[in-house]
Structure formats: structure tokens, C-alpha cells
Amino acid sequence: MLLLLDSLCSESVRRKVMETGKITPQAEDFPSWYQDVVREGDLAEVAKIVKGCMVIKPHGYAIWEKIQADLDRRFKETGHKNAYFPLLIPMSFIHKEAEHVEGFAPEIAVVTHAGGKELPKDEQYCIRPTSETIIGHFFSKWIDSYRDLPMLINQWANVMRWEMHTRMFLRTTEFLWQEGHTAHSSHEEAKEEVTRMLNVYGDFAEEVMAMPVIRGIKSDSEKFAGALQTQCIEAMMRDGKALQAGTSHDLGQNFGKAFDVKFQSEKGREEYVWQTSWGVSTRLVGGLIMTHSDDSGLILPPRLAPVQAVIVPIARKPKEKELVIPVVDKLAADLKAAGVAVKVDDREGKRPGEKYYEWERKGVPLRIELGPRDVTSGEAMTKLRVADDKVKMKIDDLAADVPGILDTFQQTLLRRALDFRKENTVTVDSWSDFKDVFADGASKFVWCHWDGTKETEAKIKEETKVTIRCIPLPGQGPAPEDGKCIYSGNPSNQRVLMSKAY
């Protein structure tokens, strides 16, 4: 009964929200809050005409472009080159690696008709869910000797996975990502690559997205289909759940053997290459939202904000405009020269208050209000996206000060996120405490002992919906110590990170 009332209640709130263009409070209904932030931030909308797909709108895509630009630079700095492989992959390729096909078969879309006729079974294509197979095929053509190694390739692309439940940015049928694919002459070197790229992701998440992550290793049941090992970065969302924000895989020689990717070693022996693959996707945008945003909408870290500062001129009468506009234009030019992405919102017909709300919903870090009074006093009203109060600042100082203010804001967001994670991370040693943490749909990050078996992992998931997010890499969690498995009581030598997950 309570549940029924609850759902009716939130439905009526929801209607109100749709009518007024406002945002459901996070504490009231987290999933609705998320949807509202995406909509009101003008980031994306559900395509509807194409099941499970989304349209990324200009503001959302601009954020993705900033993510792309920074990551692309990091990939190139670590020696990788971009390339592009076909969207369609022969069905037969998918079947060549046993675990791979088992993992992906259920979510593959197949092209069965083309050129006005049905394709024979052995000529059908699937739309790539990932590109290990087709890239394996080409690697086998491109690699002859150890002199061709390492082969370091990255692809920016779209992929398709037929998902049953979709959520904007977090899980959609089609999504955008990058997939790095490398081939090496030794397992040692491949493993170094896996860790190197995981750290690229981790550094990017923390430095640019202000999203702290825990770097670790996936349990066997959570690893990539066809990999020896999957490393990951896991971030805490504001509902205490974990988001897998990036993965880096040690593929061993599995795909090398399946696609006959061989090279002649220095000693003249024919050997299979050791491969890696690694990727992050538009899911990062979802992580960005659920790390920083609040009940007023999106909050963007300056380093990813398409607009870092917005100036709202307040001028109504022609005389006021004459006074205000030149000052606004000069300030905008000075800020631009100082490297700030600035936008002047001089739209007619909208009142300042409405503009304030709009830019807050869109996550702009800094707002500058400039009207006749400010021109006279030489001071403008400024407001940071997370501040409670407006602050008066000297107009002439803004161009010099704003870059530093934005930098501090970036650090503030990271600090807030770190604090939040700390407050919601616990060490647990008993099964009843464990269940308490996750009771009533709640979630936190829990460090606890696990006996390392698939059976225990499955039981825990079955009873609590909690999964092993990762086994922490050195320095990413509590130091290794002997203990007893939270569920089975069997011996364990390290705590693992457990949480509910997206």
C-alpha cells in the first residue's frame, strides 16, 4: 500500500515536473532526477522512433567533443594512431573466439537483407558490438615480424548492442566510444599497455572530469568476453552506486590465435601476438552528470564545459543598453583573450531571472551579471554554479581572475566528489552488516573479503544485487591482509570493492 501511494505520488510530481520544466529532487527519486537533468540540460533525448537509441543534442555533444579532444591527445602522446574499420562485421568473425561469441551473441544486430534480397547465412553481417574480431583480421595482414610491433591503433566509432533496458548515456542500443587495439611481441609488454591505458583513463577522469575513480581488476565473471583479464575504473555516483567508467583488457593470445595474428620473433620463431583493447564511451557523460549535478540541474567541471562563463547583460531601455553593452562586449573579448570560453546571453524577450535558471540547468560554472548599476560602480555580480551567494567583483579584474576561479572550481568539484565517496565508503566484516548497508535499495562502496570463488560471487549477487566491482590495484584500496570471506567465511587475502552498479 505504501509502495502504491509512493508511486502515485511520484507520478503526480512527475507530471508537475514535465509541465513546469523543473527537476525532480534527487533525494525524492534518483532515476527521475537523472532524466530531468538530461532533459533540462538539453543534453539528449530518447529517439523513440528507433528503439533504445538517443539523440545527443548540441550541448551534450559539445561535452563529448571535449572529452574526445582531451583523450585523443593522451592517446597520441602514448604513441597511438587513429584508424577506422568497417561498421559491418562478417558474422563468421564473431564465431571465431569461443568466449567472445558467447558473450556478445545475445545482443548482436544482424544485417540479413541487402541489395533487395536476403543474404545467404554465410554472407550476413553483424553491426559491430566491438571490433576485436575485424581488427584481429587486419592485424594478421599487417603484422609480419617483430619489427611491426607494437601495433598501436585507436578507433573513434559507434557500436551497437541490443539492450533490453536502456538509460540515456548509461546504456543505449547505439553508443559512441573509442576502442584502442594493440598488438605486442610479449605478454609482459601487453600487460604494461593495459595498465598504461587504464591510468590514462583514471588520470583523465580525475583531472578533467573531476570524477574520482578506483582502479582495479574485474572478477572473472565480470571480465570482457574473450579477455584474460579486464582492468577497470569504477566511480561512485551520487546514489552510492558504482559506474564502470572505462575498461582495459589483456586479451592474451586469444584473438591472435583465432585470427592467426602471427609474427616472426627476433630469434626467427613464429609466435602469436599479445593483444590489448581498451575503451570509454558516451557513458562518461552519464557519469559526469551523476558525479556532480544537483537539484538545479547539470554542473560541469570547467575543463569540460562548452561554456565556462556566461555574461547576462541587464539592460532594458536604449539608454541602459548604450551604457551596458560596450562594457559587456569588452569584458567578453577580454575573457576570450584570457582563454575563457565565454558566452554573452543578450537574447531579447527573456528576463534575466529566466536566463539564470537556464544556464544553471546547463551547468555553466560561472555567471556574470552586468547591469547599469554595475557599470557605474565598476563591479559586476558573479555567481559560481555551486555557490550559495553572489559575489561582487571588479569588472576590470575579471579577465585576469576568472581562469584562476575556474581552476579552483574544478578542484572544488573533485574535492566534493572525493568527500562524498569517502562518506559513503565503508569497511564491512559481517554478512548482516553487509546486508544492512544495501537494504532498501541503498548502496555504498564496501570493502570486504571475498573467497575468490564464482559461486560465492553469484550468491551475493542473487541475495543482494551487489556485485564485485573490482579487486583493487596496489594503492587503490585497503592494503592486502588476511581475513574471512564476508559470505562463506573461507580465507581471503585481500578486500575487494563491492557495490550495486549501473
Added chain:
RNA sequence: CGGGGUGUAGCGCAGUCUGGUAGCGCGCCAGCUUUGGGAGCUGGAUGUCGAAGGUUCGAAUCCUUUCGCCCCGACCA
């Protein structure tokens, strides 16, 4: 694939039981007044009522068929 719901203007919905001129709120457009935290008034535009067939003088409304979407299961990460 099972159980439940739903489809009417860009969005959110009423109207369907009991057949009779297609409605409301928000948004949009125009004009005037407004403008330092979501403006007010006046006027205006917008619909194959999901689709097909049937009953009827007449169908958003009744009947049949069909398609899409949502929620809960199942499946998946």
C-alpha cells in the same frame, strides 16, 4: 515470451462508460506593458484522436484486427 497499462496539438493530459461542432495546461507566434532570480494582459496558429477494417444518418467514443510505447517479471551488463 508472460502479466498489467497506455496511444488525442511540440510536451503533459481531459474527453471514451452514456456516439452528435476537437478540449485544457504548458510551450509556440504577434502586439502592448514589463526586465537585478522562472513576467502580465490581449489576440493567434497548431490535430489523419497510433493504423486498418466494420457497425451507424453520424465514431476519439461501440466491435474486430493490428502496430508502437511504458511498468513488473524473464534475459543481459
